[in-house]
Amino acid sequence: MDKKGYLKEFTFIEGMDPKNRNYLMDALIIKRLPKGFVMVGDQGNCKGIPLVTKGNLRLFKISENGREMTVYRVAEGELCVLAAVCVLGGLEYQYSVEAEKDCVIADIPPEAFIYLLEKDNSFKTYVFRTLADKLISSLNTMEMITFKSIEERIIDYLDTHADNQGKIVTTHEKIAIELGSSREVISRQLKKMADEGLLTQKRGSIILNKKPQ
Amino acid sequence: MDKKGYLKEFTFIEGMDPKNRNYLMDALIIKRLPKGFVMVGDQGNCKGIPLVTKGNLRLFKISENGREMTVYRVAEGELCVLAAVCVLGGLEYQYSVEAEKDCVIADIPPEAFIYLLEKDNSFKTYVFRTLADKLISSLNTMEMITFKSIEERIIDYLDTHADNQGKIVTTHEKIAIELGSSREVISRQLKKMADEGLLTQKRGSIILNKKPQ
Incomplete structure (x- = not known):
């Protein structure tokens, strides 16, 4: 070309x-x-x-x-x-x-x-x-970064990256880098959100439960 | 003019x-x-x-x-x-x-x-x-905001604004606005830092204890 x-x-x-x-x-x-x-x-x-x-x-x-x-x-x-x-x-x-x-x-x-x-x-x-x-x-x-809590920012991130089935192929480390946070903080928040039934954690992916399956 | x-x-x-x-x-x-x-x-x-x-x-x-x-x-x-x-x-x-x-x-x-x-x-x-x-x-x-902890950022803020005697005329609210945090978070951190002997809180001001008096 x-x-x-x-x-x-x-x-x-x-x-x-x-x-x-x-x-x-x-x-x-x-x-x-x-x-x-x-x-x-x-x-x-x-x-x-x-x-x-x-x-x-x-x-x-x-x-x-x-x-x-x-x-x-x-x-x-x-x-x-x-x-x-x-x-x-x-x-x-x-x-x-x-x-x-x-x-x-x-x-x-x-x-x-x-x-x-x-x-x-x-x-x-x-x-x-x-x-x-x-x-x-x-x-x-x-x-x-200033006005939103880390939980709100994780939800934004997952919403943006989810496919039609609510599946996001990602890792805790990758979310941490995108949100300017640490892997430990992200893992703790995701566990909390999983405990609340908002999402399900799988190996290498996350499923948002509120999305239609 | x-x-x-x-x-x-x-x-x-x-x-x-x-x-x-x-x-x-x-x-x-x-x-x-x-x-x-x-x-x-x-x-x-x-x-x-x-x-x-x-x-x-x-x-x-x-x-x-x-x-x-x-x-x-x-x-x-x-x-x-x-x-x-x-x-x-x-x-x-x-x-x-x-x-x-x-x-x-x-x-x-x-x-x-x-x-x-x-x-x-x-x-x-x-x-x-x-x-x-x-x-x-x-x-x-x-x-x-991304890489530094709120405690490190408070210390930076206090160091920058202290006079020769280590005194900073400010309020928790004002520090929160400058650092993009909430008053509650700042108050909690300042209390922790005061308990550790790093500073003394007065009405309307903060004294950094590590500065020469």
């Missing part, structure tokens, strides 16, 4: 000045990351700003005591704006990246990114909007 | 194209907000993007069950970037604003903001940087 074929979900490209669009197309570097591929990000390591054309990336952090937290995901058709912030410099934020599925990435080299951010209004608007979007969604996550 | 006098902390103004700078100066509306003034923000209510030239603003949210959370502060010399996001539209985020001190605000009318964001590189870079900055700081807050 030519580069343009990969990028049809990125509608901002249509709106770009033709000269800038050609410049972007020439500059992009197409990469494939297999599912499970992990990169440890740091300031000096930001070699490009990825447009995810297939698959999805998960950004995460590991705490001093080894706990893991999902920072956010970059879905198909999205730009990883933290890489953009990292390239623009002056701001320190360390994180790691995992390919959750087989991914095809179109990397924008830093110098091309900086050039287009100055010269092209459609590009600039897109980046600005993505940045604003991530700010709002991180404030919403903060609010959820 | 003329408008320029108020704005000397906003160094991006120096870097603006002189024509754009004059346009900004003409468009700015200077407002005074007394300490304690509260605005309830919503989409339709964003009449301008404030540059805080004196004092500081606190953005906060109230949950359905009446709990309050500080989203972030806009300090002297800063732009309220959530107002900018709100004006650019398409993103819903409801919050309230409180003047924590007597404030002088230079409001940028929405149409001037949009015009300058397109036309002026120094202005654009400043807004972009502020947005990136707030994204990073909200991710850091999220991480702190």
Whole structure:
């Protein structure tokens, strides 16, 4: 497939000045990351700003005591704006990246990114909007963590991930990472909820009892 | 004072194209907000993007069950970037604003903001940087809430706010709002920490015992 074929979900490209669009197309570097591929990000390591054309990336952090937290995901058709912030410099934020599925990435080299951010209004608007979007969604996550009890957040998580039969294929560890909690806390809450008859725990899955069987 | 006098902390103004700078100066509306003034923000209510030239603003949210959370502060010399996001539209985020001190605000009318964001590189870079900055700081807050125990966070809060004698003038309610917790949780933790000899609770203040008296 030519580069343009990969990028049809990125509608901002249509709106770009033709000269800038050609410049972007020439500059992009197409990469494939297999599912499970992990990169440890740091300031000096930001070699490009990825447009995810297939698959999805998960950004995460590991705490001093080894706990893991999902920072956010970059879905198909999205730009990883933290890489953009990292390239623009002056701001320190360390994180790691995992390919959750087989991914095809179109990397924008830093110098091309900086050039287009100055010269092209459609590009600039897109980046600005993505940045604003991530700010709002991180404030919403903060609010959820602050205002909701761990039990409410587990119920939200299970509701979102359940299939038609109310089955969720997951582990206590995975729920802990998604909710920014510890495995011990999640296991204790799930046991309590199972005792109350809200759910049934199986090996590798959970069945929500309130859903129609 | 003329408008320029108020704005000397906003160094991006120096870097603006002189024509754009004059346009900004003409468009700015200077407002005074007394300490304690509260605005309830919503989409339709964003009449301008404030540059805080004196004092500081606190953005906060109230949950359905009446709990309050500080989203972030806009300090002297800063732009309220959530107002900018709100004006650019398409993103819903409801919050309230409180003047924590007597404030002088230079409001940028929405149409001037949009015009300058397109036309002026120094202005654009400043807004972009502020947005990136707030994204990073909200991710850091999220991480702190996720990775640190409430006891560690209370200790951080007390250490930051203590005077030379280890005294912090505050209330349990206020600590709860700052840490996104409930008054009950904070009171229970403070009692535990007092029982362990880490601090002494007084009416309206807390004394950290480990600080030199």
